Amino acid sequence: MPSNSKPAVFWLFFILLAAVGLVRQTVLQPDLPIETNILALLPENQQDPFAQQAFEQVSSNVSNKVVFLLSGEDKPQLAAAASAFSGKLLTTNLFSGLSAQLSEQQQQAWAKLYFPYRGQLLNAQQKESLQQAPEEQVTKVLQQVYNPFSGVSGGELKNDPFLLFRDYLSSRNNSSANFTLYQGYLTTEYQGKYHIIIRADLAGDPYDTQLQNRLSALDELETTIKTMFHVELEHTGTIFYAAYGTQSAKSEISTIGVGSLIGVVLLLLIVYRSALPLTLALLSISCGLLVAFVVTAAVFGKVHLFSLVFGASLIGVSIDYAFHYLTERLVQKDNWHSQSALKHIFNAITLGLLTSLIGYLGLLIAPFPGLQQLSLFSVVGLLGAYLTVVCWYPLLAKSASTTAVPKLTFISLWLKAWENPKFRTLLPSLLLLFSLAGAFNVHFDDDIRQLQALPAALKTQETYIKTVSGVGQSQQLLLVKAASDNDLLVRLSEVGKQLTVWQKQGLLLNYQSISQYVPPLLSQKENFELVKSLYQSQAQNLSEKLNFSQAVHFDQPFKPLLVDDYLASSVSEPLGFLWLDKINGKSSAVILVNDMNDKQILQSYINEHDDLTSLDKANEVSAIFGTYRVHISKLLIGAYLLIALLMFWRYGLKLGFLVISPPVIAACVGLAVTSVAGIPVTIFNLLAVILILGIGIDYTLFFAEQKQLIEAKNTLLAITLSALTTVLSFGLLALSETQAIHGFGITVLTGIIVAWLLAPLAMTSRKVKR
Amino acid sequence: MLIKNSFFAAVLMILSFSAQSVTLADVQQKLTAHSLLRGQFTQTKTMQMFNQPLVSKGKFLLHQDQGLLWKQVDPFSVSLVLVKDKLSQQFAEQAPEVIAAKDNPMVFYFTHLFLSLFKGDVDGLTDQFEMKLSEKGDNWLLLLTPREAPLNKVFANISIEGSDFIDVLVLSELSGDISEIKFAQQQTTPKTLSEEEQRAFQF
Numbered sequence: 001m002p003s004n005s006k007p008a009v010f011w012l013f014f015i016l017l018a019a020v021g022l023v024r025q026t027v028l029q030p031d032l033p034i035e036t037n038i039l040a041l042l043p044e045n046q047q048d049p050f051a052q053q054a055f056e057q058v059s060s061n062v063s064n065k066v067v068f069l070l071s072g073e074d075k076p077q078l079a080a081a082a083s084a085f086s087g088k089l090l091t092t093n094l095f096s097g098l099s100a101q102l103s104e105q106q107q108q109a110w111a112k113l114y115f116p117y118r119g120q121l122l123n124a125q126q127k128e129s130l131q132q133a134p135e136e137q138v139t140k141v142l143q144q145v146y147n148p149f150s151g152v153s154g155g156e157l158k159n160d161p162f163l164l165f166r167d168y169l170s171s172r173n174n175s176s177a178n179f180t181l182y183q184g185y186l187t188t189e190y191q192g193k194y195h196i197i198i199r200a201d202l203a204g205d206p207y208d209t210q211l212q213n214r215l216s217a218l219d220e221l222e223t224t225i226k227t228m229f230h231v232e233l234e235h236t237g238t239i240f241y242a243a244y245g246t247q248s249a250k251s252e253i254s255t256i257g258v259g260s261l262i263g264v265v266l267l268l269l270i271v272y273r274s275a276l277p278l279t280l281a282l283l284s285i286s287c288g289l290l291v292a293f294v295v296t297a298a299v300f301g302k303v304h305l306f307s308l309v310f311g312a313s314l315i316g317v318s319i320d321y322a323f324h325y326l327t328e329r330l331v332q333k334d335n336w337h338s339q340s341a342l343k344h345i346f347n348a349i350t351l352g353l354l355t356s357l358i359g360y361l362g363l364l365i366a367p368f369p370g371l372q373q374l375s376l377f378s379v380v381g382l383l384g385a386y387l388t389v390v391c392w393y394p395l396l397a398k399s400a401s402t403t404a405v406p407k408l409t410f411i412s413l414w415l416k417a418w419e420n421p422k423f424r425t426l427l428p429s430l431l432l433l434f435s436l437a438g439a440f441n442v443h444f445d446d447d448i449r450q451l452q453a454l455p456a457a458l459k460t461q462e463t464y465i466k467t468v469s470g471v472g473q474s475q476q477l478l479l480v481k482a483a484s485d486n487d488l489l490v491r492l493s494e495v496g497k498q499l500t501v502w503q504k505q506g507l508l509l510n511y512q513s514i515s516q517y518v519p520p521l522l523s524q525k526e527n528f529e530l531v532k533s534l535y536q537s538q539a540q541n542l543s544e545k546l547n548f549s550q551a552v553h554f555d556q557p558f559k560p561l562l563v564d565d566y567l568a569s570s571v572s573e574p575l576g577f578l579w580l581d582k583i584n585g586k587s588s589a590v591i592l593v594n595d596m597n598d599k600q601i602l603q604s605y606i607n608e609h610d611d612l613t614s615l616d617k618a619n620e621v622s623a624i625f626g627t628y629r630v631h632i633s634k635l636l637i638g639a640y641l642l643i644a645l646l647m648f649w650r651y652g653l654k655l656g657f658l659v660i661s662p663p664v665i666a667a668c669v670g671l672a673v674t675s676v677a678g679i680p681v682t683i684f685n686l687l688a689v690i691l692i693l694g695i696g697i698d699y700t701l702f703f704a705e706q707k708q709l710i711e712a713k714n715t716l717l718a719i720t721l722s723a724l725t726t727v728l729s730f731g732l733l734a735l736s737e738t739q740a741i742h743g744f745g746i747t748v749l750t751g752i753i754v755a756w757l758l759a760p761l762a763m764t765s766r767k768v769k770r
Numbered sequence: 771m772l773i774k775n776s777f778f779a780a781v782l783m784i785l786s787f788s789a790q791s792v793t794l795a796d797v798q799q800k801l802t803a804h805s806l807l808r809g810q811f812t813q814t815k816t817m818q819m820f821n822q823p824l825v826s827k828g829k830f831l832l833h834q835d836q837g838l839l840w841k842q843v844d845p846f847s848v849s850l851v852l853v854k855d856k857l858s859q860q861f862a863e864q865a866p867e868v869i870a871a872k873d874n875p876m877v878f879y880f881t882h883l884f885l886s887l888f889k890g891d892v893d894g895l896t897d898q899f900e901m902k903l904s905e906k907g908d909n910w911l912l913l914l915t916p917r918e919a920p921l922n923k924v925f926a927n928i929s930i931e932g933s934d935f936i937d938v939l940v941l942s943e944l945s946g947d948i949s950e951i952k953f954a955q956q957q958t959t960p961k962t963l964s965e966e967e968q969r970a971f972q973f
Contacts, residue, residue: 145824146824147850148884148951149850149880158818180879546819546824
């Protein structure tokens with residue numbers, strides 16, 4: 001135990017070091033070391049590093065895309081709006097490129113890519129008909145040549161007398177089936193309105209807050225376009241969600257931070273009515289937060305916003321050590337001796353710190369970067385606040401308090417109630433009964449999406465854009481691996497066949513796969529042979545029927561169309577990302593499945609094939625969440641048994657039992673209230689339980705540690721203050737828009753209140769009788 | 771000099787007068803005046819690929835709301851039914867084949883254009899074509915020059931000639947190939963669709 005100023009100097013040195021560290025991490029850096037990407041919170045796919053890399057490639061590509069949809073009834077007006085909008089879009093500095101008005105070159109890109117290979121490209125239907133009845137192709141040509149609406153030109157007939165290419169090309173274009181070109185813009189008609197789609201690529205990472213700040217310029221531009229041209233303008237993209245997340249996290253941090261700070265200051269002013277306690281309390285809070293931020297940023301490189309939201313609530317917990325010391329000072333008055341006061345509360349606050357640390361350190365075991373950060377942040381923050389109290393308070397608070405102890409009518413009444421033996425058994429039993437009733441209602445939900453606050457307005461826009469463009473509401477990613485590029489194309493087209501079957505059965509809307517654009521080599525060869533034999537058997541026939549002036553013959557050499565040809569063309573811009581860079585020398589690609597209704601059948605198909613993996617980060621993480629919910633439950637029980645043993649060893653069986661039961665009952669009630677309120681229980685509610693146990697036991701410990709009954713009032717005053725601040729900070733978490741944080745807040749809020757209510761149970765009966 | 775000048779002015783006046791005598795709005799008004807039009811057509815495709823022009827004949831029915839029936843009888847019989855977003859083709863005695871616009875937008879791009887030309891939907895065409903209206907005897911002649919791809923890659927121009935109805939439609943390709951459709955015996959009565967005709971539009 002410290003009795004001289006050496007530790008104080010050391011601590012000062014450390015704090016100054018931390019302050020320097022903070023300056024280096026923030027002021028001297030171009031960007032604040034704050035992470036906003038929700039994915040950074042999640043564990044990497046440990047079992048399958050391949051899938052993890054694939055996911056990173058895909059997600060970095062997809063998350064950089066932004067889609068705009070302009071809608072209006074007047075088509076030319078709409079095109080004018082699109083032109084004005086796309087002309088100004090790059091001036092927002094948000095985007096590195098955009099695709100709005102397709103140039104003639106871009107429009108011809110598909111035809112240009114495929115034309116040289118037309119003799120080896122056939123769609124499934126064409127292939128079948130050429131195999132079974134090649135003579136029918138002649139009839140089809142006749143029909144189309146005579147048909148005035150088919151638009152067959154002389155040039156086309158010359159280059160492709162069997163008119164195979166036009167059908168192949170239009171079947172490839174099905175992915176953008178809903179759209180036609182109007183003044184070069186991708187345009188579609190839906191519900192009596194015209195819509196133009198504009199795609200843009202972000203100039204950076206969507207989670208980059210500096211990039212997000214430029215969204216206001218986009219907002220202005222959108223408003224101008226909307227009012228100027230009387231069109232509607234919708235947008236969707238990761239950046240909008242990310243910006244919203246950043247914004248709401250920031251406002252939650254400030255609500256919780258400012259709210260609990262104001263609460264703490266008010267409490268301090270009301271109870272201590274003097275400047276010194278206020279200064280001291282704020283000092284320990286700031287030292288705690290300072291050290292926590294600096295250490296976390298140093299260890300993890302960046303502090304996640306999510307940790308900061310939780311971290312802000314640390315204010316309410318780290319103040320506890322200060323409260324105990326300051327209450328001692330308030331009550332002792334003239335007998336005040338700053339060193340012996342510390343001695344007096346040292347055991348209690350140290351035990352309190354240890355139990356809290358056990359709780360928080362438990363979180364470090366979970367392999368979630370998010371939880372580990374949160375845990376480290378809290379552990380360091382608590383230690384910082386504790387050390388500030390222990391090292392500095394005795395030196396800074398030498399003067400005795402001159403203010404009177406506030407009237408504690410309620411506290412006296414509450415303590416008196418506990419002298420009644422019936423009350424002592426009845427209240428805890430009733431609460432226990434309630435929590436048992438709540439236990440039947442518990443509904444577990446490990447869905448990771450609860451971590452994200454999804455604003456309805458953005459979601460509506462996304463749904464609308466998806467509906468209008470007909471891409472389906474939900475996308476599933478299917479990862480396919482193979483040894484070589486061509487093997488991969490073969491596998492892709494095999495999987496594609498199965499997907500086509502399901503599509504015909506109505507199980508899915510459609511799918512996008514590179515094999516739809518680049519057929520495997522073997523199939524190109526087969527097509528080539530089919531086309532060759534078509535010419536051999538039917539050229540004469542066709543020539544006679546149409547009275548051709550020159551002989552029809554097939555003289556194209558076979559030259560394979562490769563994935564690289566596709567990727568080099570501008571047509572690969574929207575979907576080229578499906579083809580992944582080599583991972584560990586292996587080729588891989590992703591198939592995009594839209595609106596799969598029967599997840600079960602797809603999953604079992606995936607399970608049957610070793611080279612298929614479902615890339616579903618949300619589900620994967622949710623599954624891990626589920627596993628860890630069970631793990632943490634076990635860990636929690638383990639940690640608590642450990643704490644119980646510690647208490648039995650120190651206080652004996654009976655008092656030990658009285659010390660540990662209030663927090664346990666409190667935790668049960670917290671969970672019960674949460675489930676009764678209809679909030680699903682997640683891993684986060686278990687974190688809340690850890691907190692309740694860790695903090696709740698502090699309250700009972702102080703009662704158990706007091707030497708005389710007279711101290712009961714002081715103890716209750718101190719824990720009342722700390723309970724109030726805790727409730728204040730975590731109660732504010734319950735206001736969070738993110739369901740997981742909201743649920744966490746509710747559990748902690750009710751748990752802490754109950755822990756505080758029940759804490760006097762740990763006053764020994766002997767002392768109460770006296 | 772003076773005489774020459776006044777003569778020139780007179781010519782100018784006649785020119786401007788004649789230019790004003792028929793307007794795009796008039797043409798559109800004429801072509802949409804009848805909700806139902808029946809007649810005969812003769813299509814002649816003159817292409818370098820063919821030794822002789824490809825000629826086909828048949829009957830047509832244009833209904834302003836329903837769409838177009840195109841019944842070729844020579845050299846083989848095929849019927850085409852074109853409605854707003856669907857196209858049905860029936861070849862000889864085979865089952866009809868239906869193509870929906872959303873499944874094949876590329877085909878419908880041209881099909882819609884054709885229907886617009888046929889119906890005299892001038893408004894729908896102004897986006898894609900430069901228009902020049904002139905007179906040819908008692909008839910008007912509308913010359914459409916495509917502004918944008920893909921049309922301007924294929925067609926040099928499209929001309930429509932007519933009086934109360936369209937009489938001739940000529941599609942001239944850049945390559946020199948020409949498709950010409952002549953219409954004859956246009957009738958606006960009976961004013962209602964027969965049951966059979968009505969059925970043809972239901973698919």
